[in-house]
Amino acid sequence: MGRALRTTLGTVLILWLVLPLIPLGLWSFARGWRWPDLLPPVWTLDAWAYALSQTGGVLQSLWTTIAIALAATALSLLIGIPAGRALGLHRFRGKALVELLILAPVIVPGIAVVFGVQTVFVSLGLTQSAMGVILAHLIPVLPYTILVMAAVFSGFDTAQEDQARSLGASPAQAFRHVTLPAIAPGILVAGLFAFLVSWSQYILTLVIGGGRVETLPLLLFGFVTSGRNDIAGAIAMINILPGLLILFVTARRLTGRSAALPGILRP
Amino acid sequence: MAKSIRLAAALGLMLTGPVAGDTADGDALIGQDWDTIIEMARGGEVNWFLWGGSDTINQYVSEYLGGILEDEYGITLNRVGLSDTVEAVNIVLGEAEAGVTEDGSVDLIWINGENFRTMVQADLAWCGYPGTLPNNDLIDWDNPSIATDFGVPVDGCEMPWNRAQFAIAYDSARTEMPPRTIAELIDWVDANPGQFTYPAPPDFNGSVFVRHVFYHAAGGVDALLGPFDQALYDEVAPRAWEILNAMEPHLWREGQTYPTSITQLDQLFANSEVAFSFNYDPSQFGLAVESGLWPETVRSYGFADGTIGNTNYTLIPFNSPNKAAALVLQNLLISAEAQLEKARPEVWGTVPAIDLGAVPDEIRAEFDALPSHPSVVAPEVLAEAALPELQAEWIAAIEQGWIENVGR
């Protein structure tokens, strides 16, 4: 493949990747942008003013989405780190079965599970509540966390822990001073991706939250289906922000060790 | 026994002050002194589920209504935006099925028609309270279009909020002579292929468009009024499907697909893909122009042979835990002041559901002085040719028939 051809193909790829985000950005500053105008005839901050107003519901929705994603991330790390350790370091009978069980929620679509979960959650009073939504988000979030942590632990040398223990450290001290620093970058990556998986959930939030728990994707869907492209554009931009931030935070880590990537990606 | 419990509760209330957010027992509220109800509601919250696709309506609800509730009663209004009212009905249905009878999550729903019928048939609506509301005096319950909701008697199970009558919108800069009757529209579609479509029922507005054609096929609505009549349906329906199927090849995308919602049609209209949109609530046209979605040259009208009108309501589910606060909100909704604010074209511009003959003179004068939006056909003009709604069983049968005979 010639260099010129590669550059051309690369440029096409770049355009294609950026393209869908452009009309969203434009719409958030547009008014009366109709056929056949290629660009908005009137530029305005109205949509942003609504999105950032105290009563518009977008800001509340932003905080709700952040709180739910943070909680789901924390829970999944709490549960996923030990499980990742077991899968990454230990060999045991039935390991293949456990791995299959943990992978299953990645393969089986959320919509196949959520109706049953909703039935149970209604009787437990967990529907319409952020708590219920957080628990439901664990279904797609936890497998990814465990898989990342298993990959992290598979490269972890337990000899350091043993050494610390033999020097008189308690298990807690060994974890705190030896294990944790070694796996911290992995935890960060797992946490960030857990956050993003929760951040973009739609159907689980819709069915369990029942409209009462209005995360940004739900709000976005509502505005786009009611034809408010300007407000939808602004919400879409807000919806992209955390991913962008996280990307800058992790940029170094991800490009440095790309062999770790397969474990931490999601469709 | 129940009486003594209520007495103890009242005593407890006097001693400790109101326990906010625990007014699930509706019987204890009906006929209560209004000030007592306000005190029971004070400091609590109310979860109102309503269609959330219009930023102006959202702001009226959150800022104007929410502001009054907060300032005057210390009640927190949680506006829960829906893309379809059926979602709220479903929540209550699911709760009832799971035995949640006191601690439901919905306190108030903006509702009418089939959703109201579902709530009543499944026994999910709290009823019998309207007389408790002071502003109930402003409601003309003798008017059949208020006292029945799509043919189902309201029977004190919901309170009217707005009135609406179907109208058609067109862009006067593009279309000079819009069709004035359903028959003219059918000819117009033939002559202008690709320029017309309607949302697929069960979309609320697509469904009412199909009913206009159904009335036309029946040669008038009179025969269709009253309970569902299978024999009559079997006679009229084939004619209606024939008209709609003959129209299909001349529709947008040759009728191979239909918009799935009225807002999708609104977008097609905005971008000149089709020549008309329509709505059960013509004030939406004004909102669309004000938000820049539609050009200012949009005008609207009703068919000369009449368009269908309805009233929409708010309903308190049986398992609402905040019934007192929901009552305070409902009373506010039908107050002359709140209805006036809502009638302002820049706020919403919808038609009041209260009897303007019963409001104080100075507010009446303000109502009369309200400017009208140039894109919104005046309600008085529409009212000159108004058609009644059918009973909900008819509507369900027509929607199902459309899906089976036209939509697929």
Add this chain to the structure above:
Amino acid sequence: MPGGARTFLLLAPALVVIGVLFLGGLGVAVLRSVGYMPLIGLTDPSLDAYAALLSNRDFYRSLALSLHISITSTLIASVIAVGAALLLRRGFAGRGIVSFLFQLNLTVPHLVGAIGILYLFSQSGSFARLGYQVGLIDQPGQFPALVYDPFAVGIILQYVWKEVPFIGLVVLAQMQGIGADYEAAARSLGARPWQAFRHVLLPLILPGLLASSAIVFAFTFGAYEIPALLGQSHPQALPVLAYRLFTDVDLAARPQAMAASILIAAISGVMVWAYVALTRRRVGG
């Protein structure tokens, strides 16, 4: 503490969560689909819901549509992704930008991408307007129907947009793990570039490609919001049909919604298994 017990304790919370929420959710759906749920007064199991669903023509049209969407999206995305990974492996002017965009794209919620596709490709979208400005078309109706269309082009475009970076990064990581030695060896033995790719590189990157494209397949088969936004009124994608049944005010439709969700789970499981088995045999052999 003995090793076995320790392993079990480490795994227990995760297994409980996945067991209760995931398997529990599936289990309850199975029970409700056969109408057996004593808790809510259903004690008379039957397969009526499945019978009703499987005798409905709409179900098969929805199934066909969903299979079309997921198979086509996965194929196209996989091919482009491998191409993009090959491109990214060598240097070119915009390489840094592409890797940044690949990663950015991974973080963008599907719904956002879908709205972008809608604004670009609808008959009055950016491309149609461009066509008007350069005089190719006079009115929106002349632009090809790419969203709300019978072939689900818009839905597939969105999935390709979103999944090329996903598969591409996985495959790229695997390529970088392999290095260029094997191919270089094959080339020095006289293999043409295509032969070197087909017989040397492809089998080596297959595990990553298979795993990532299987995930993509399952996801595109079961996702709701994209076909709900970009799909036509009829037929609806299977998840949209299932959700519509679930939210039907006629409670009699609920068991059918549960049955539909179980069928979605079963079909995606079987398809992923068949896909992995088939591809492994064809490429590996």
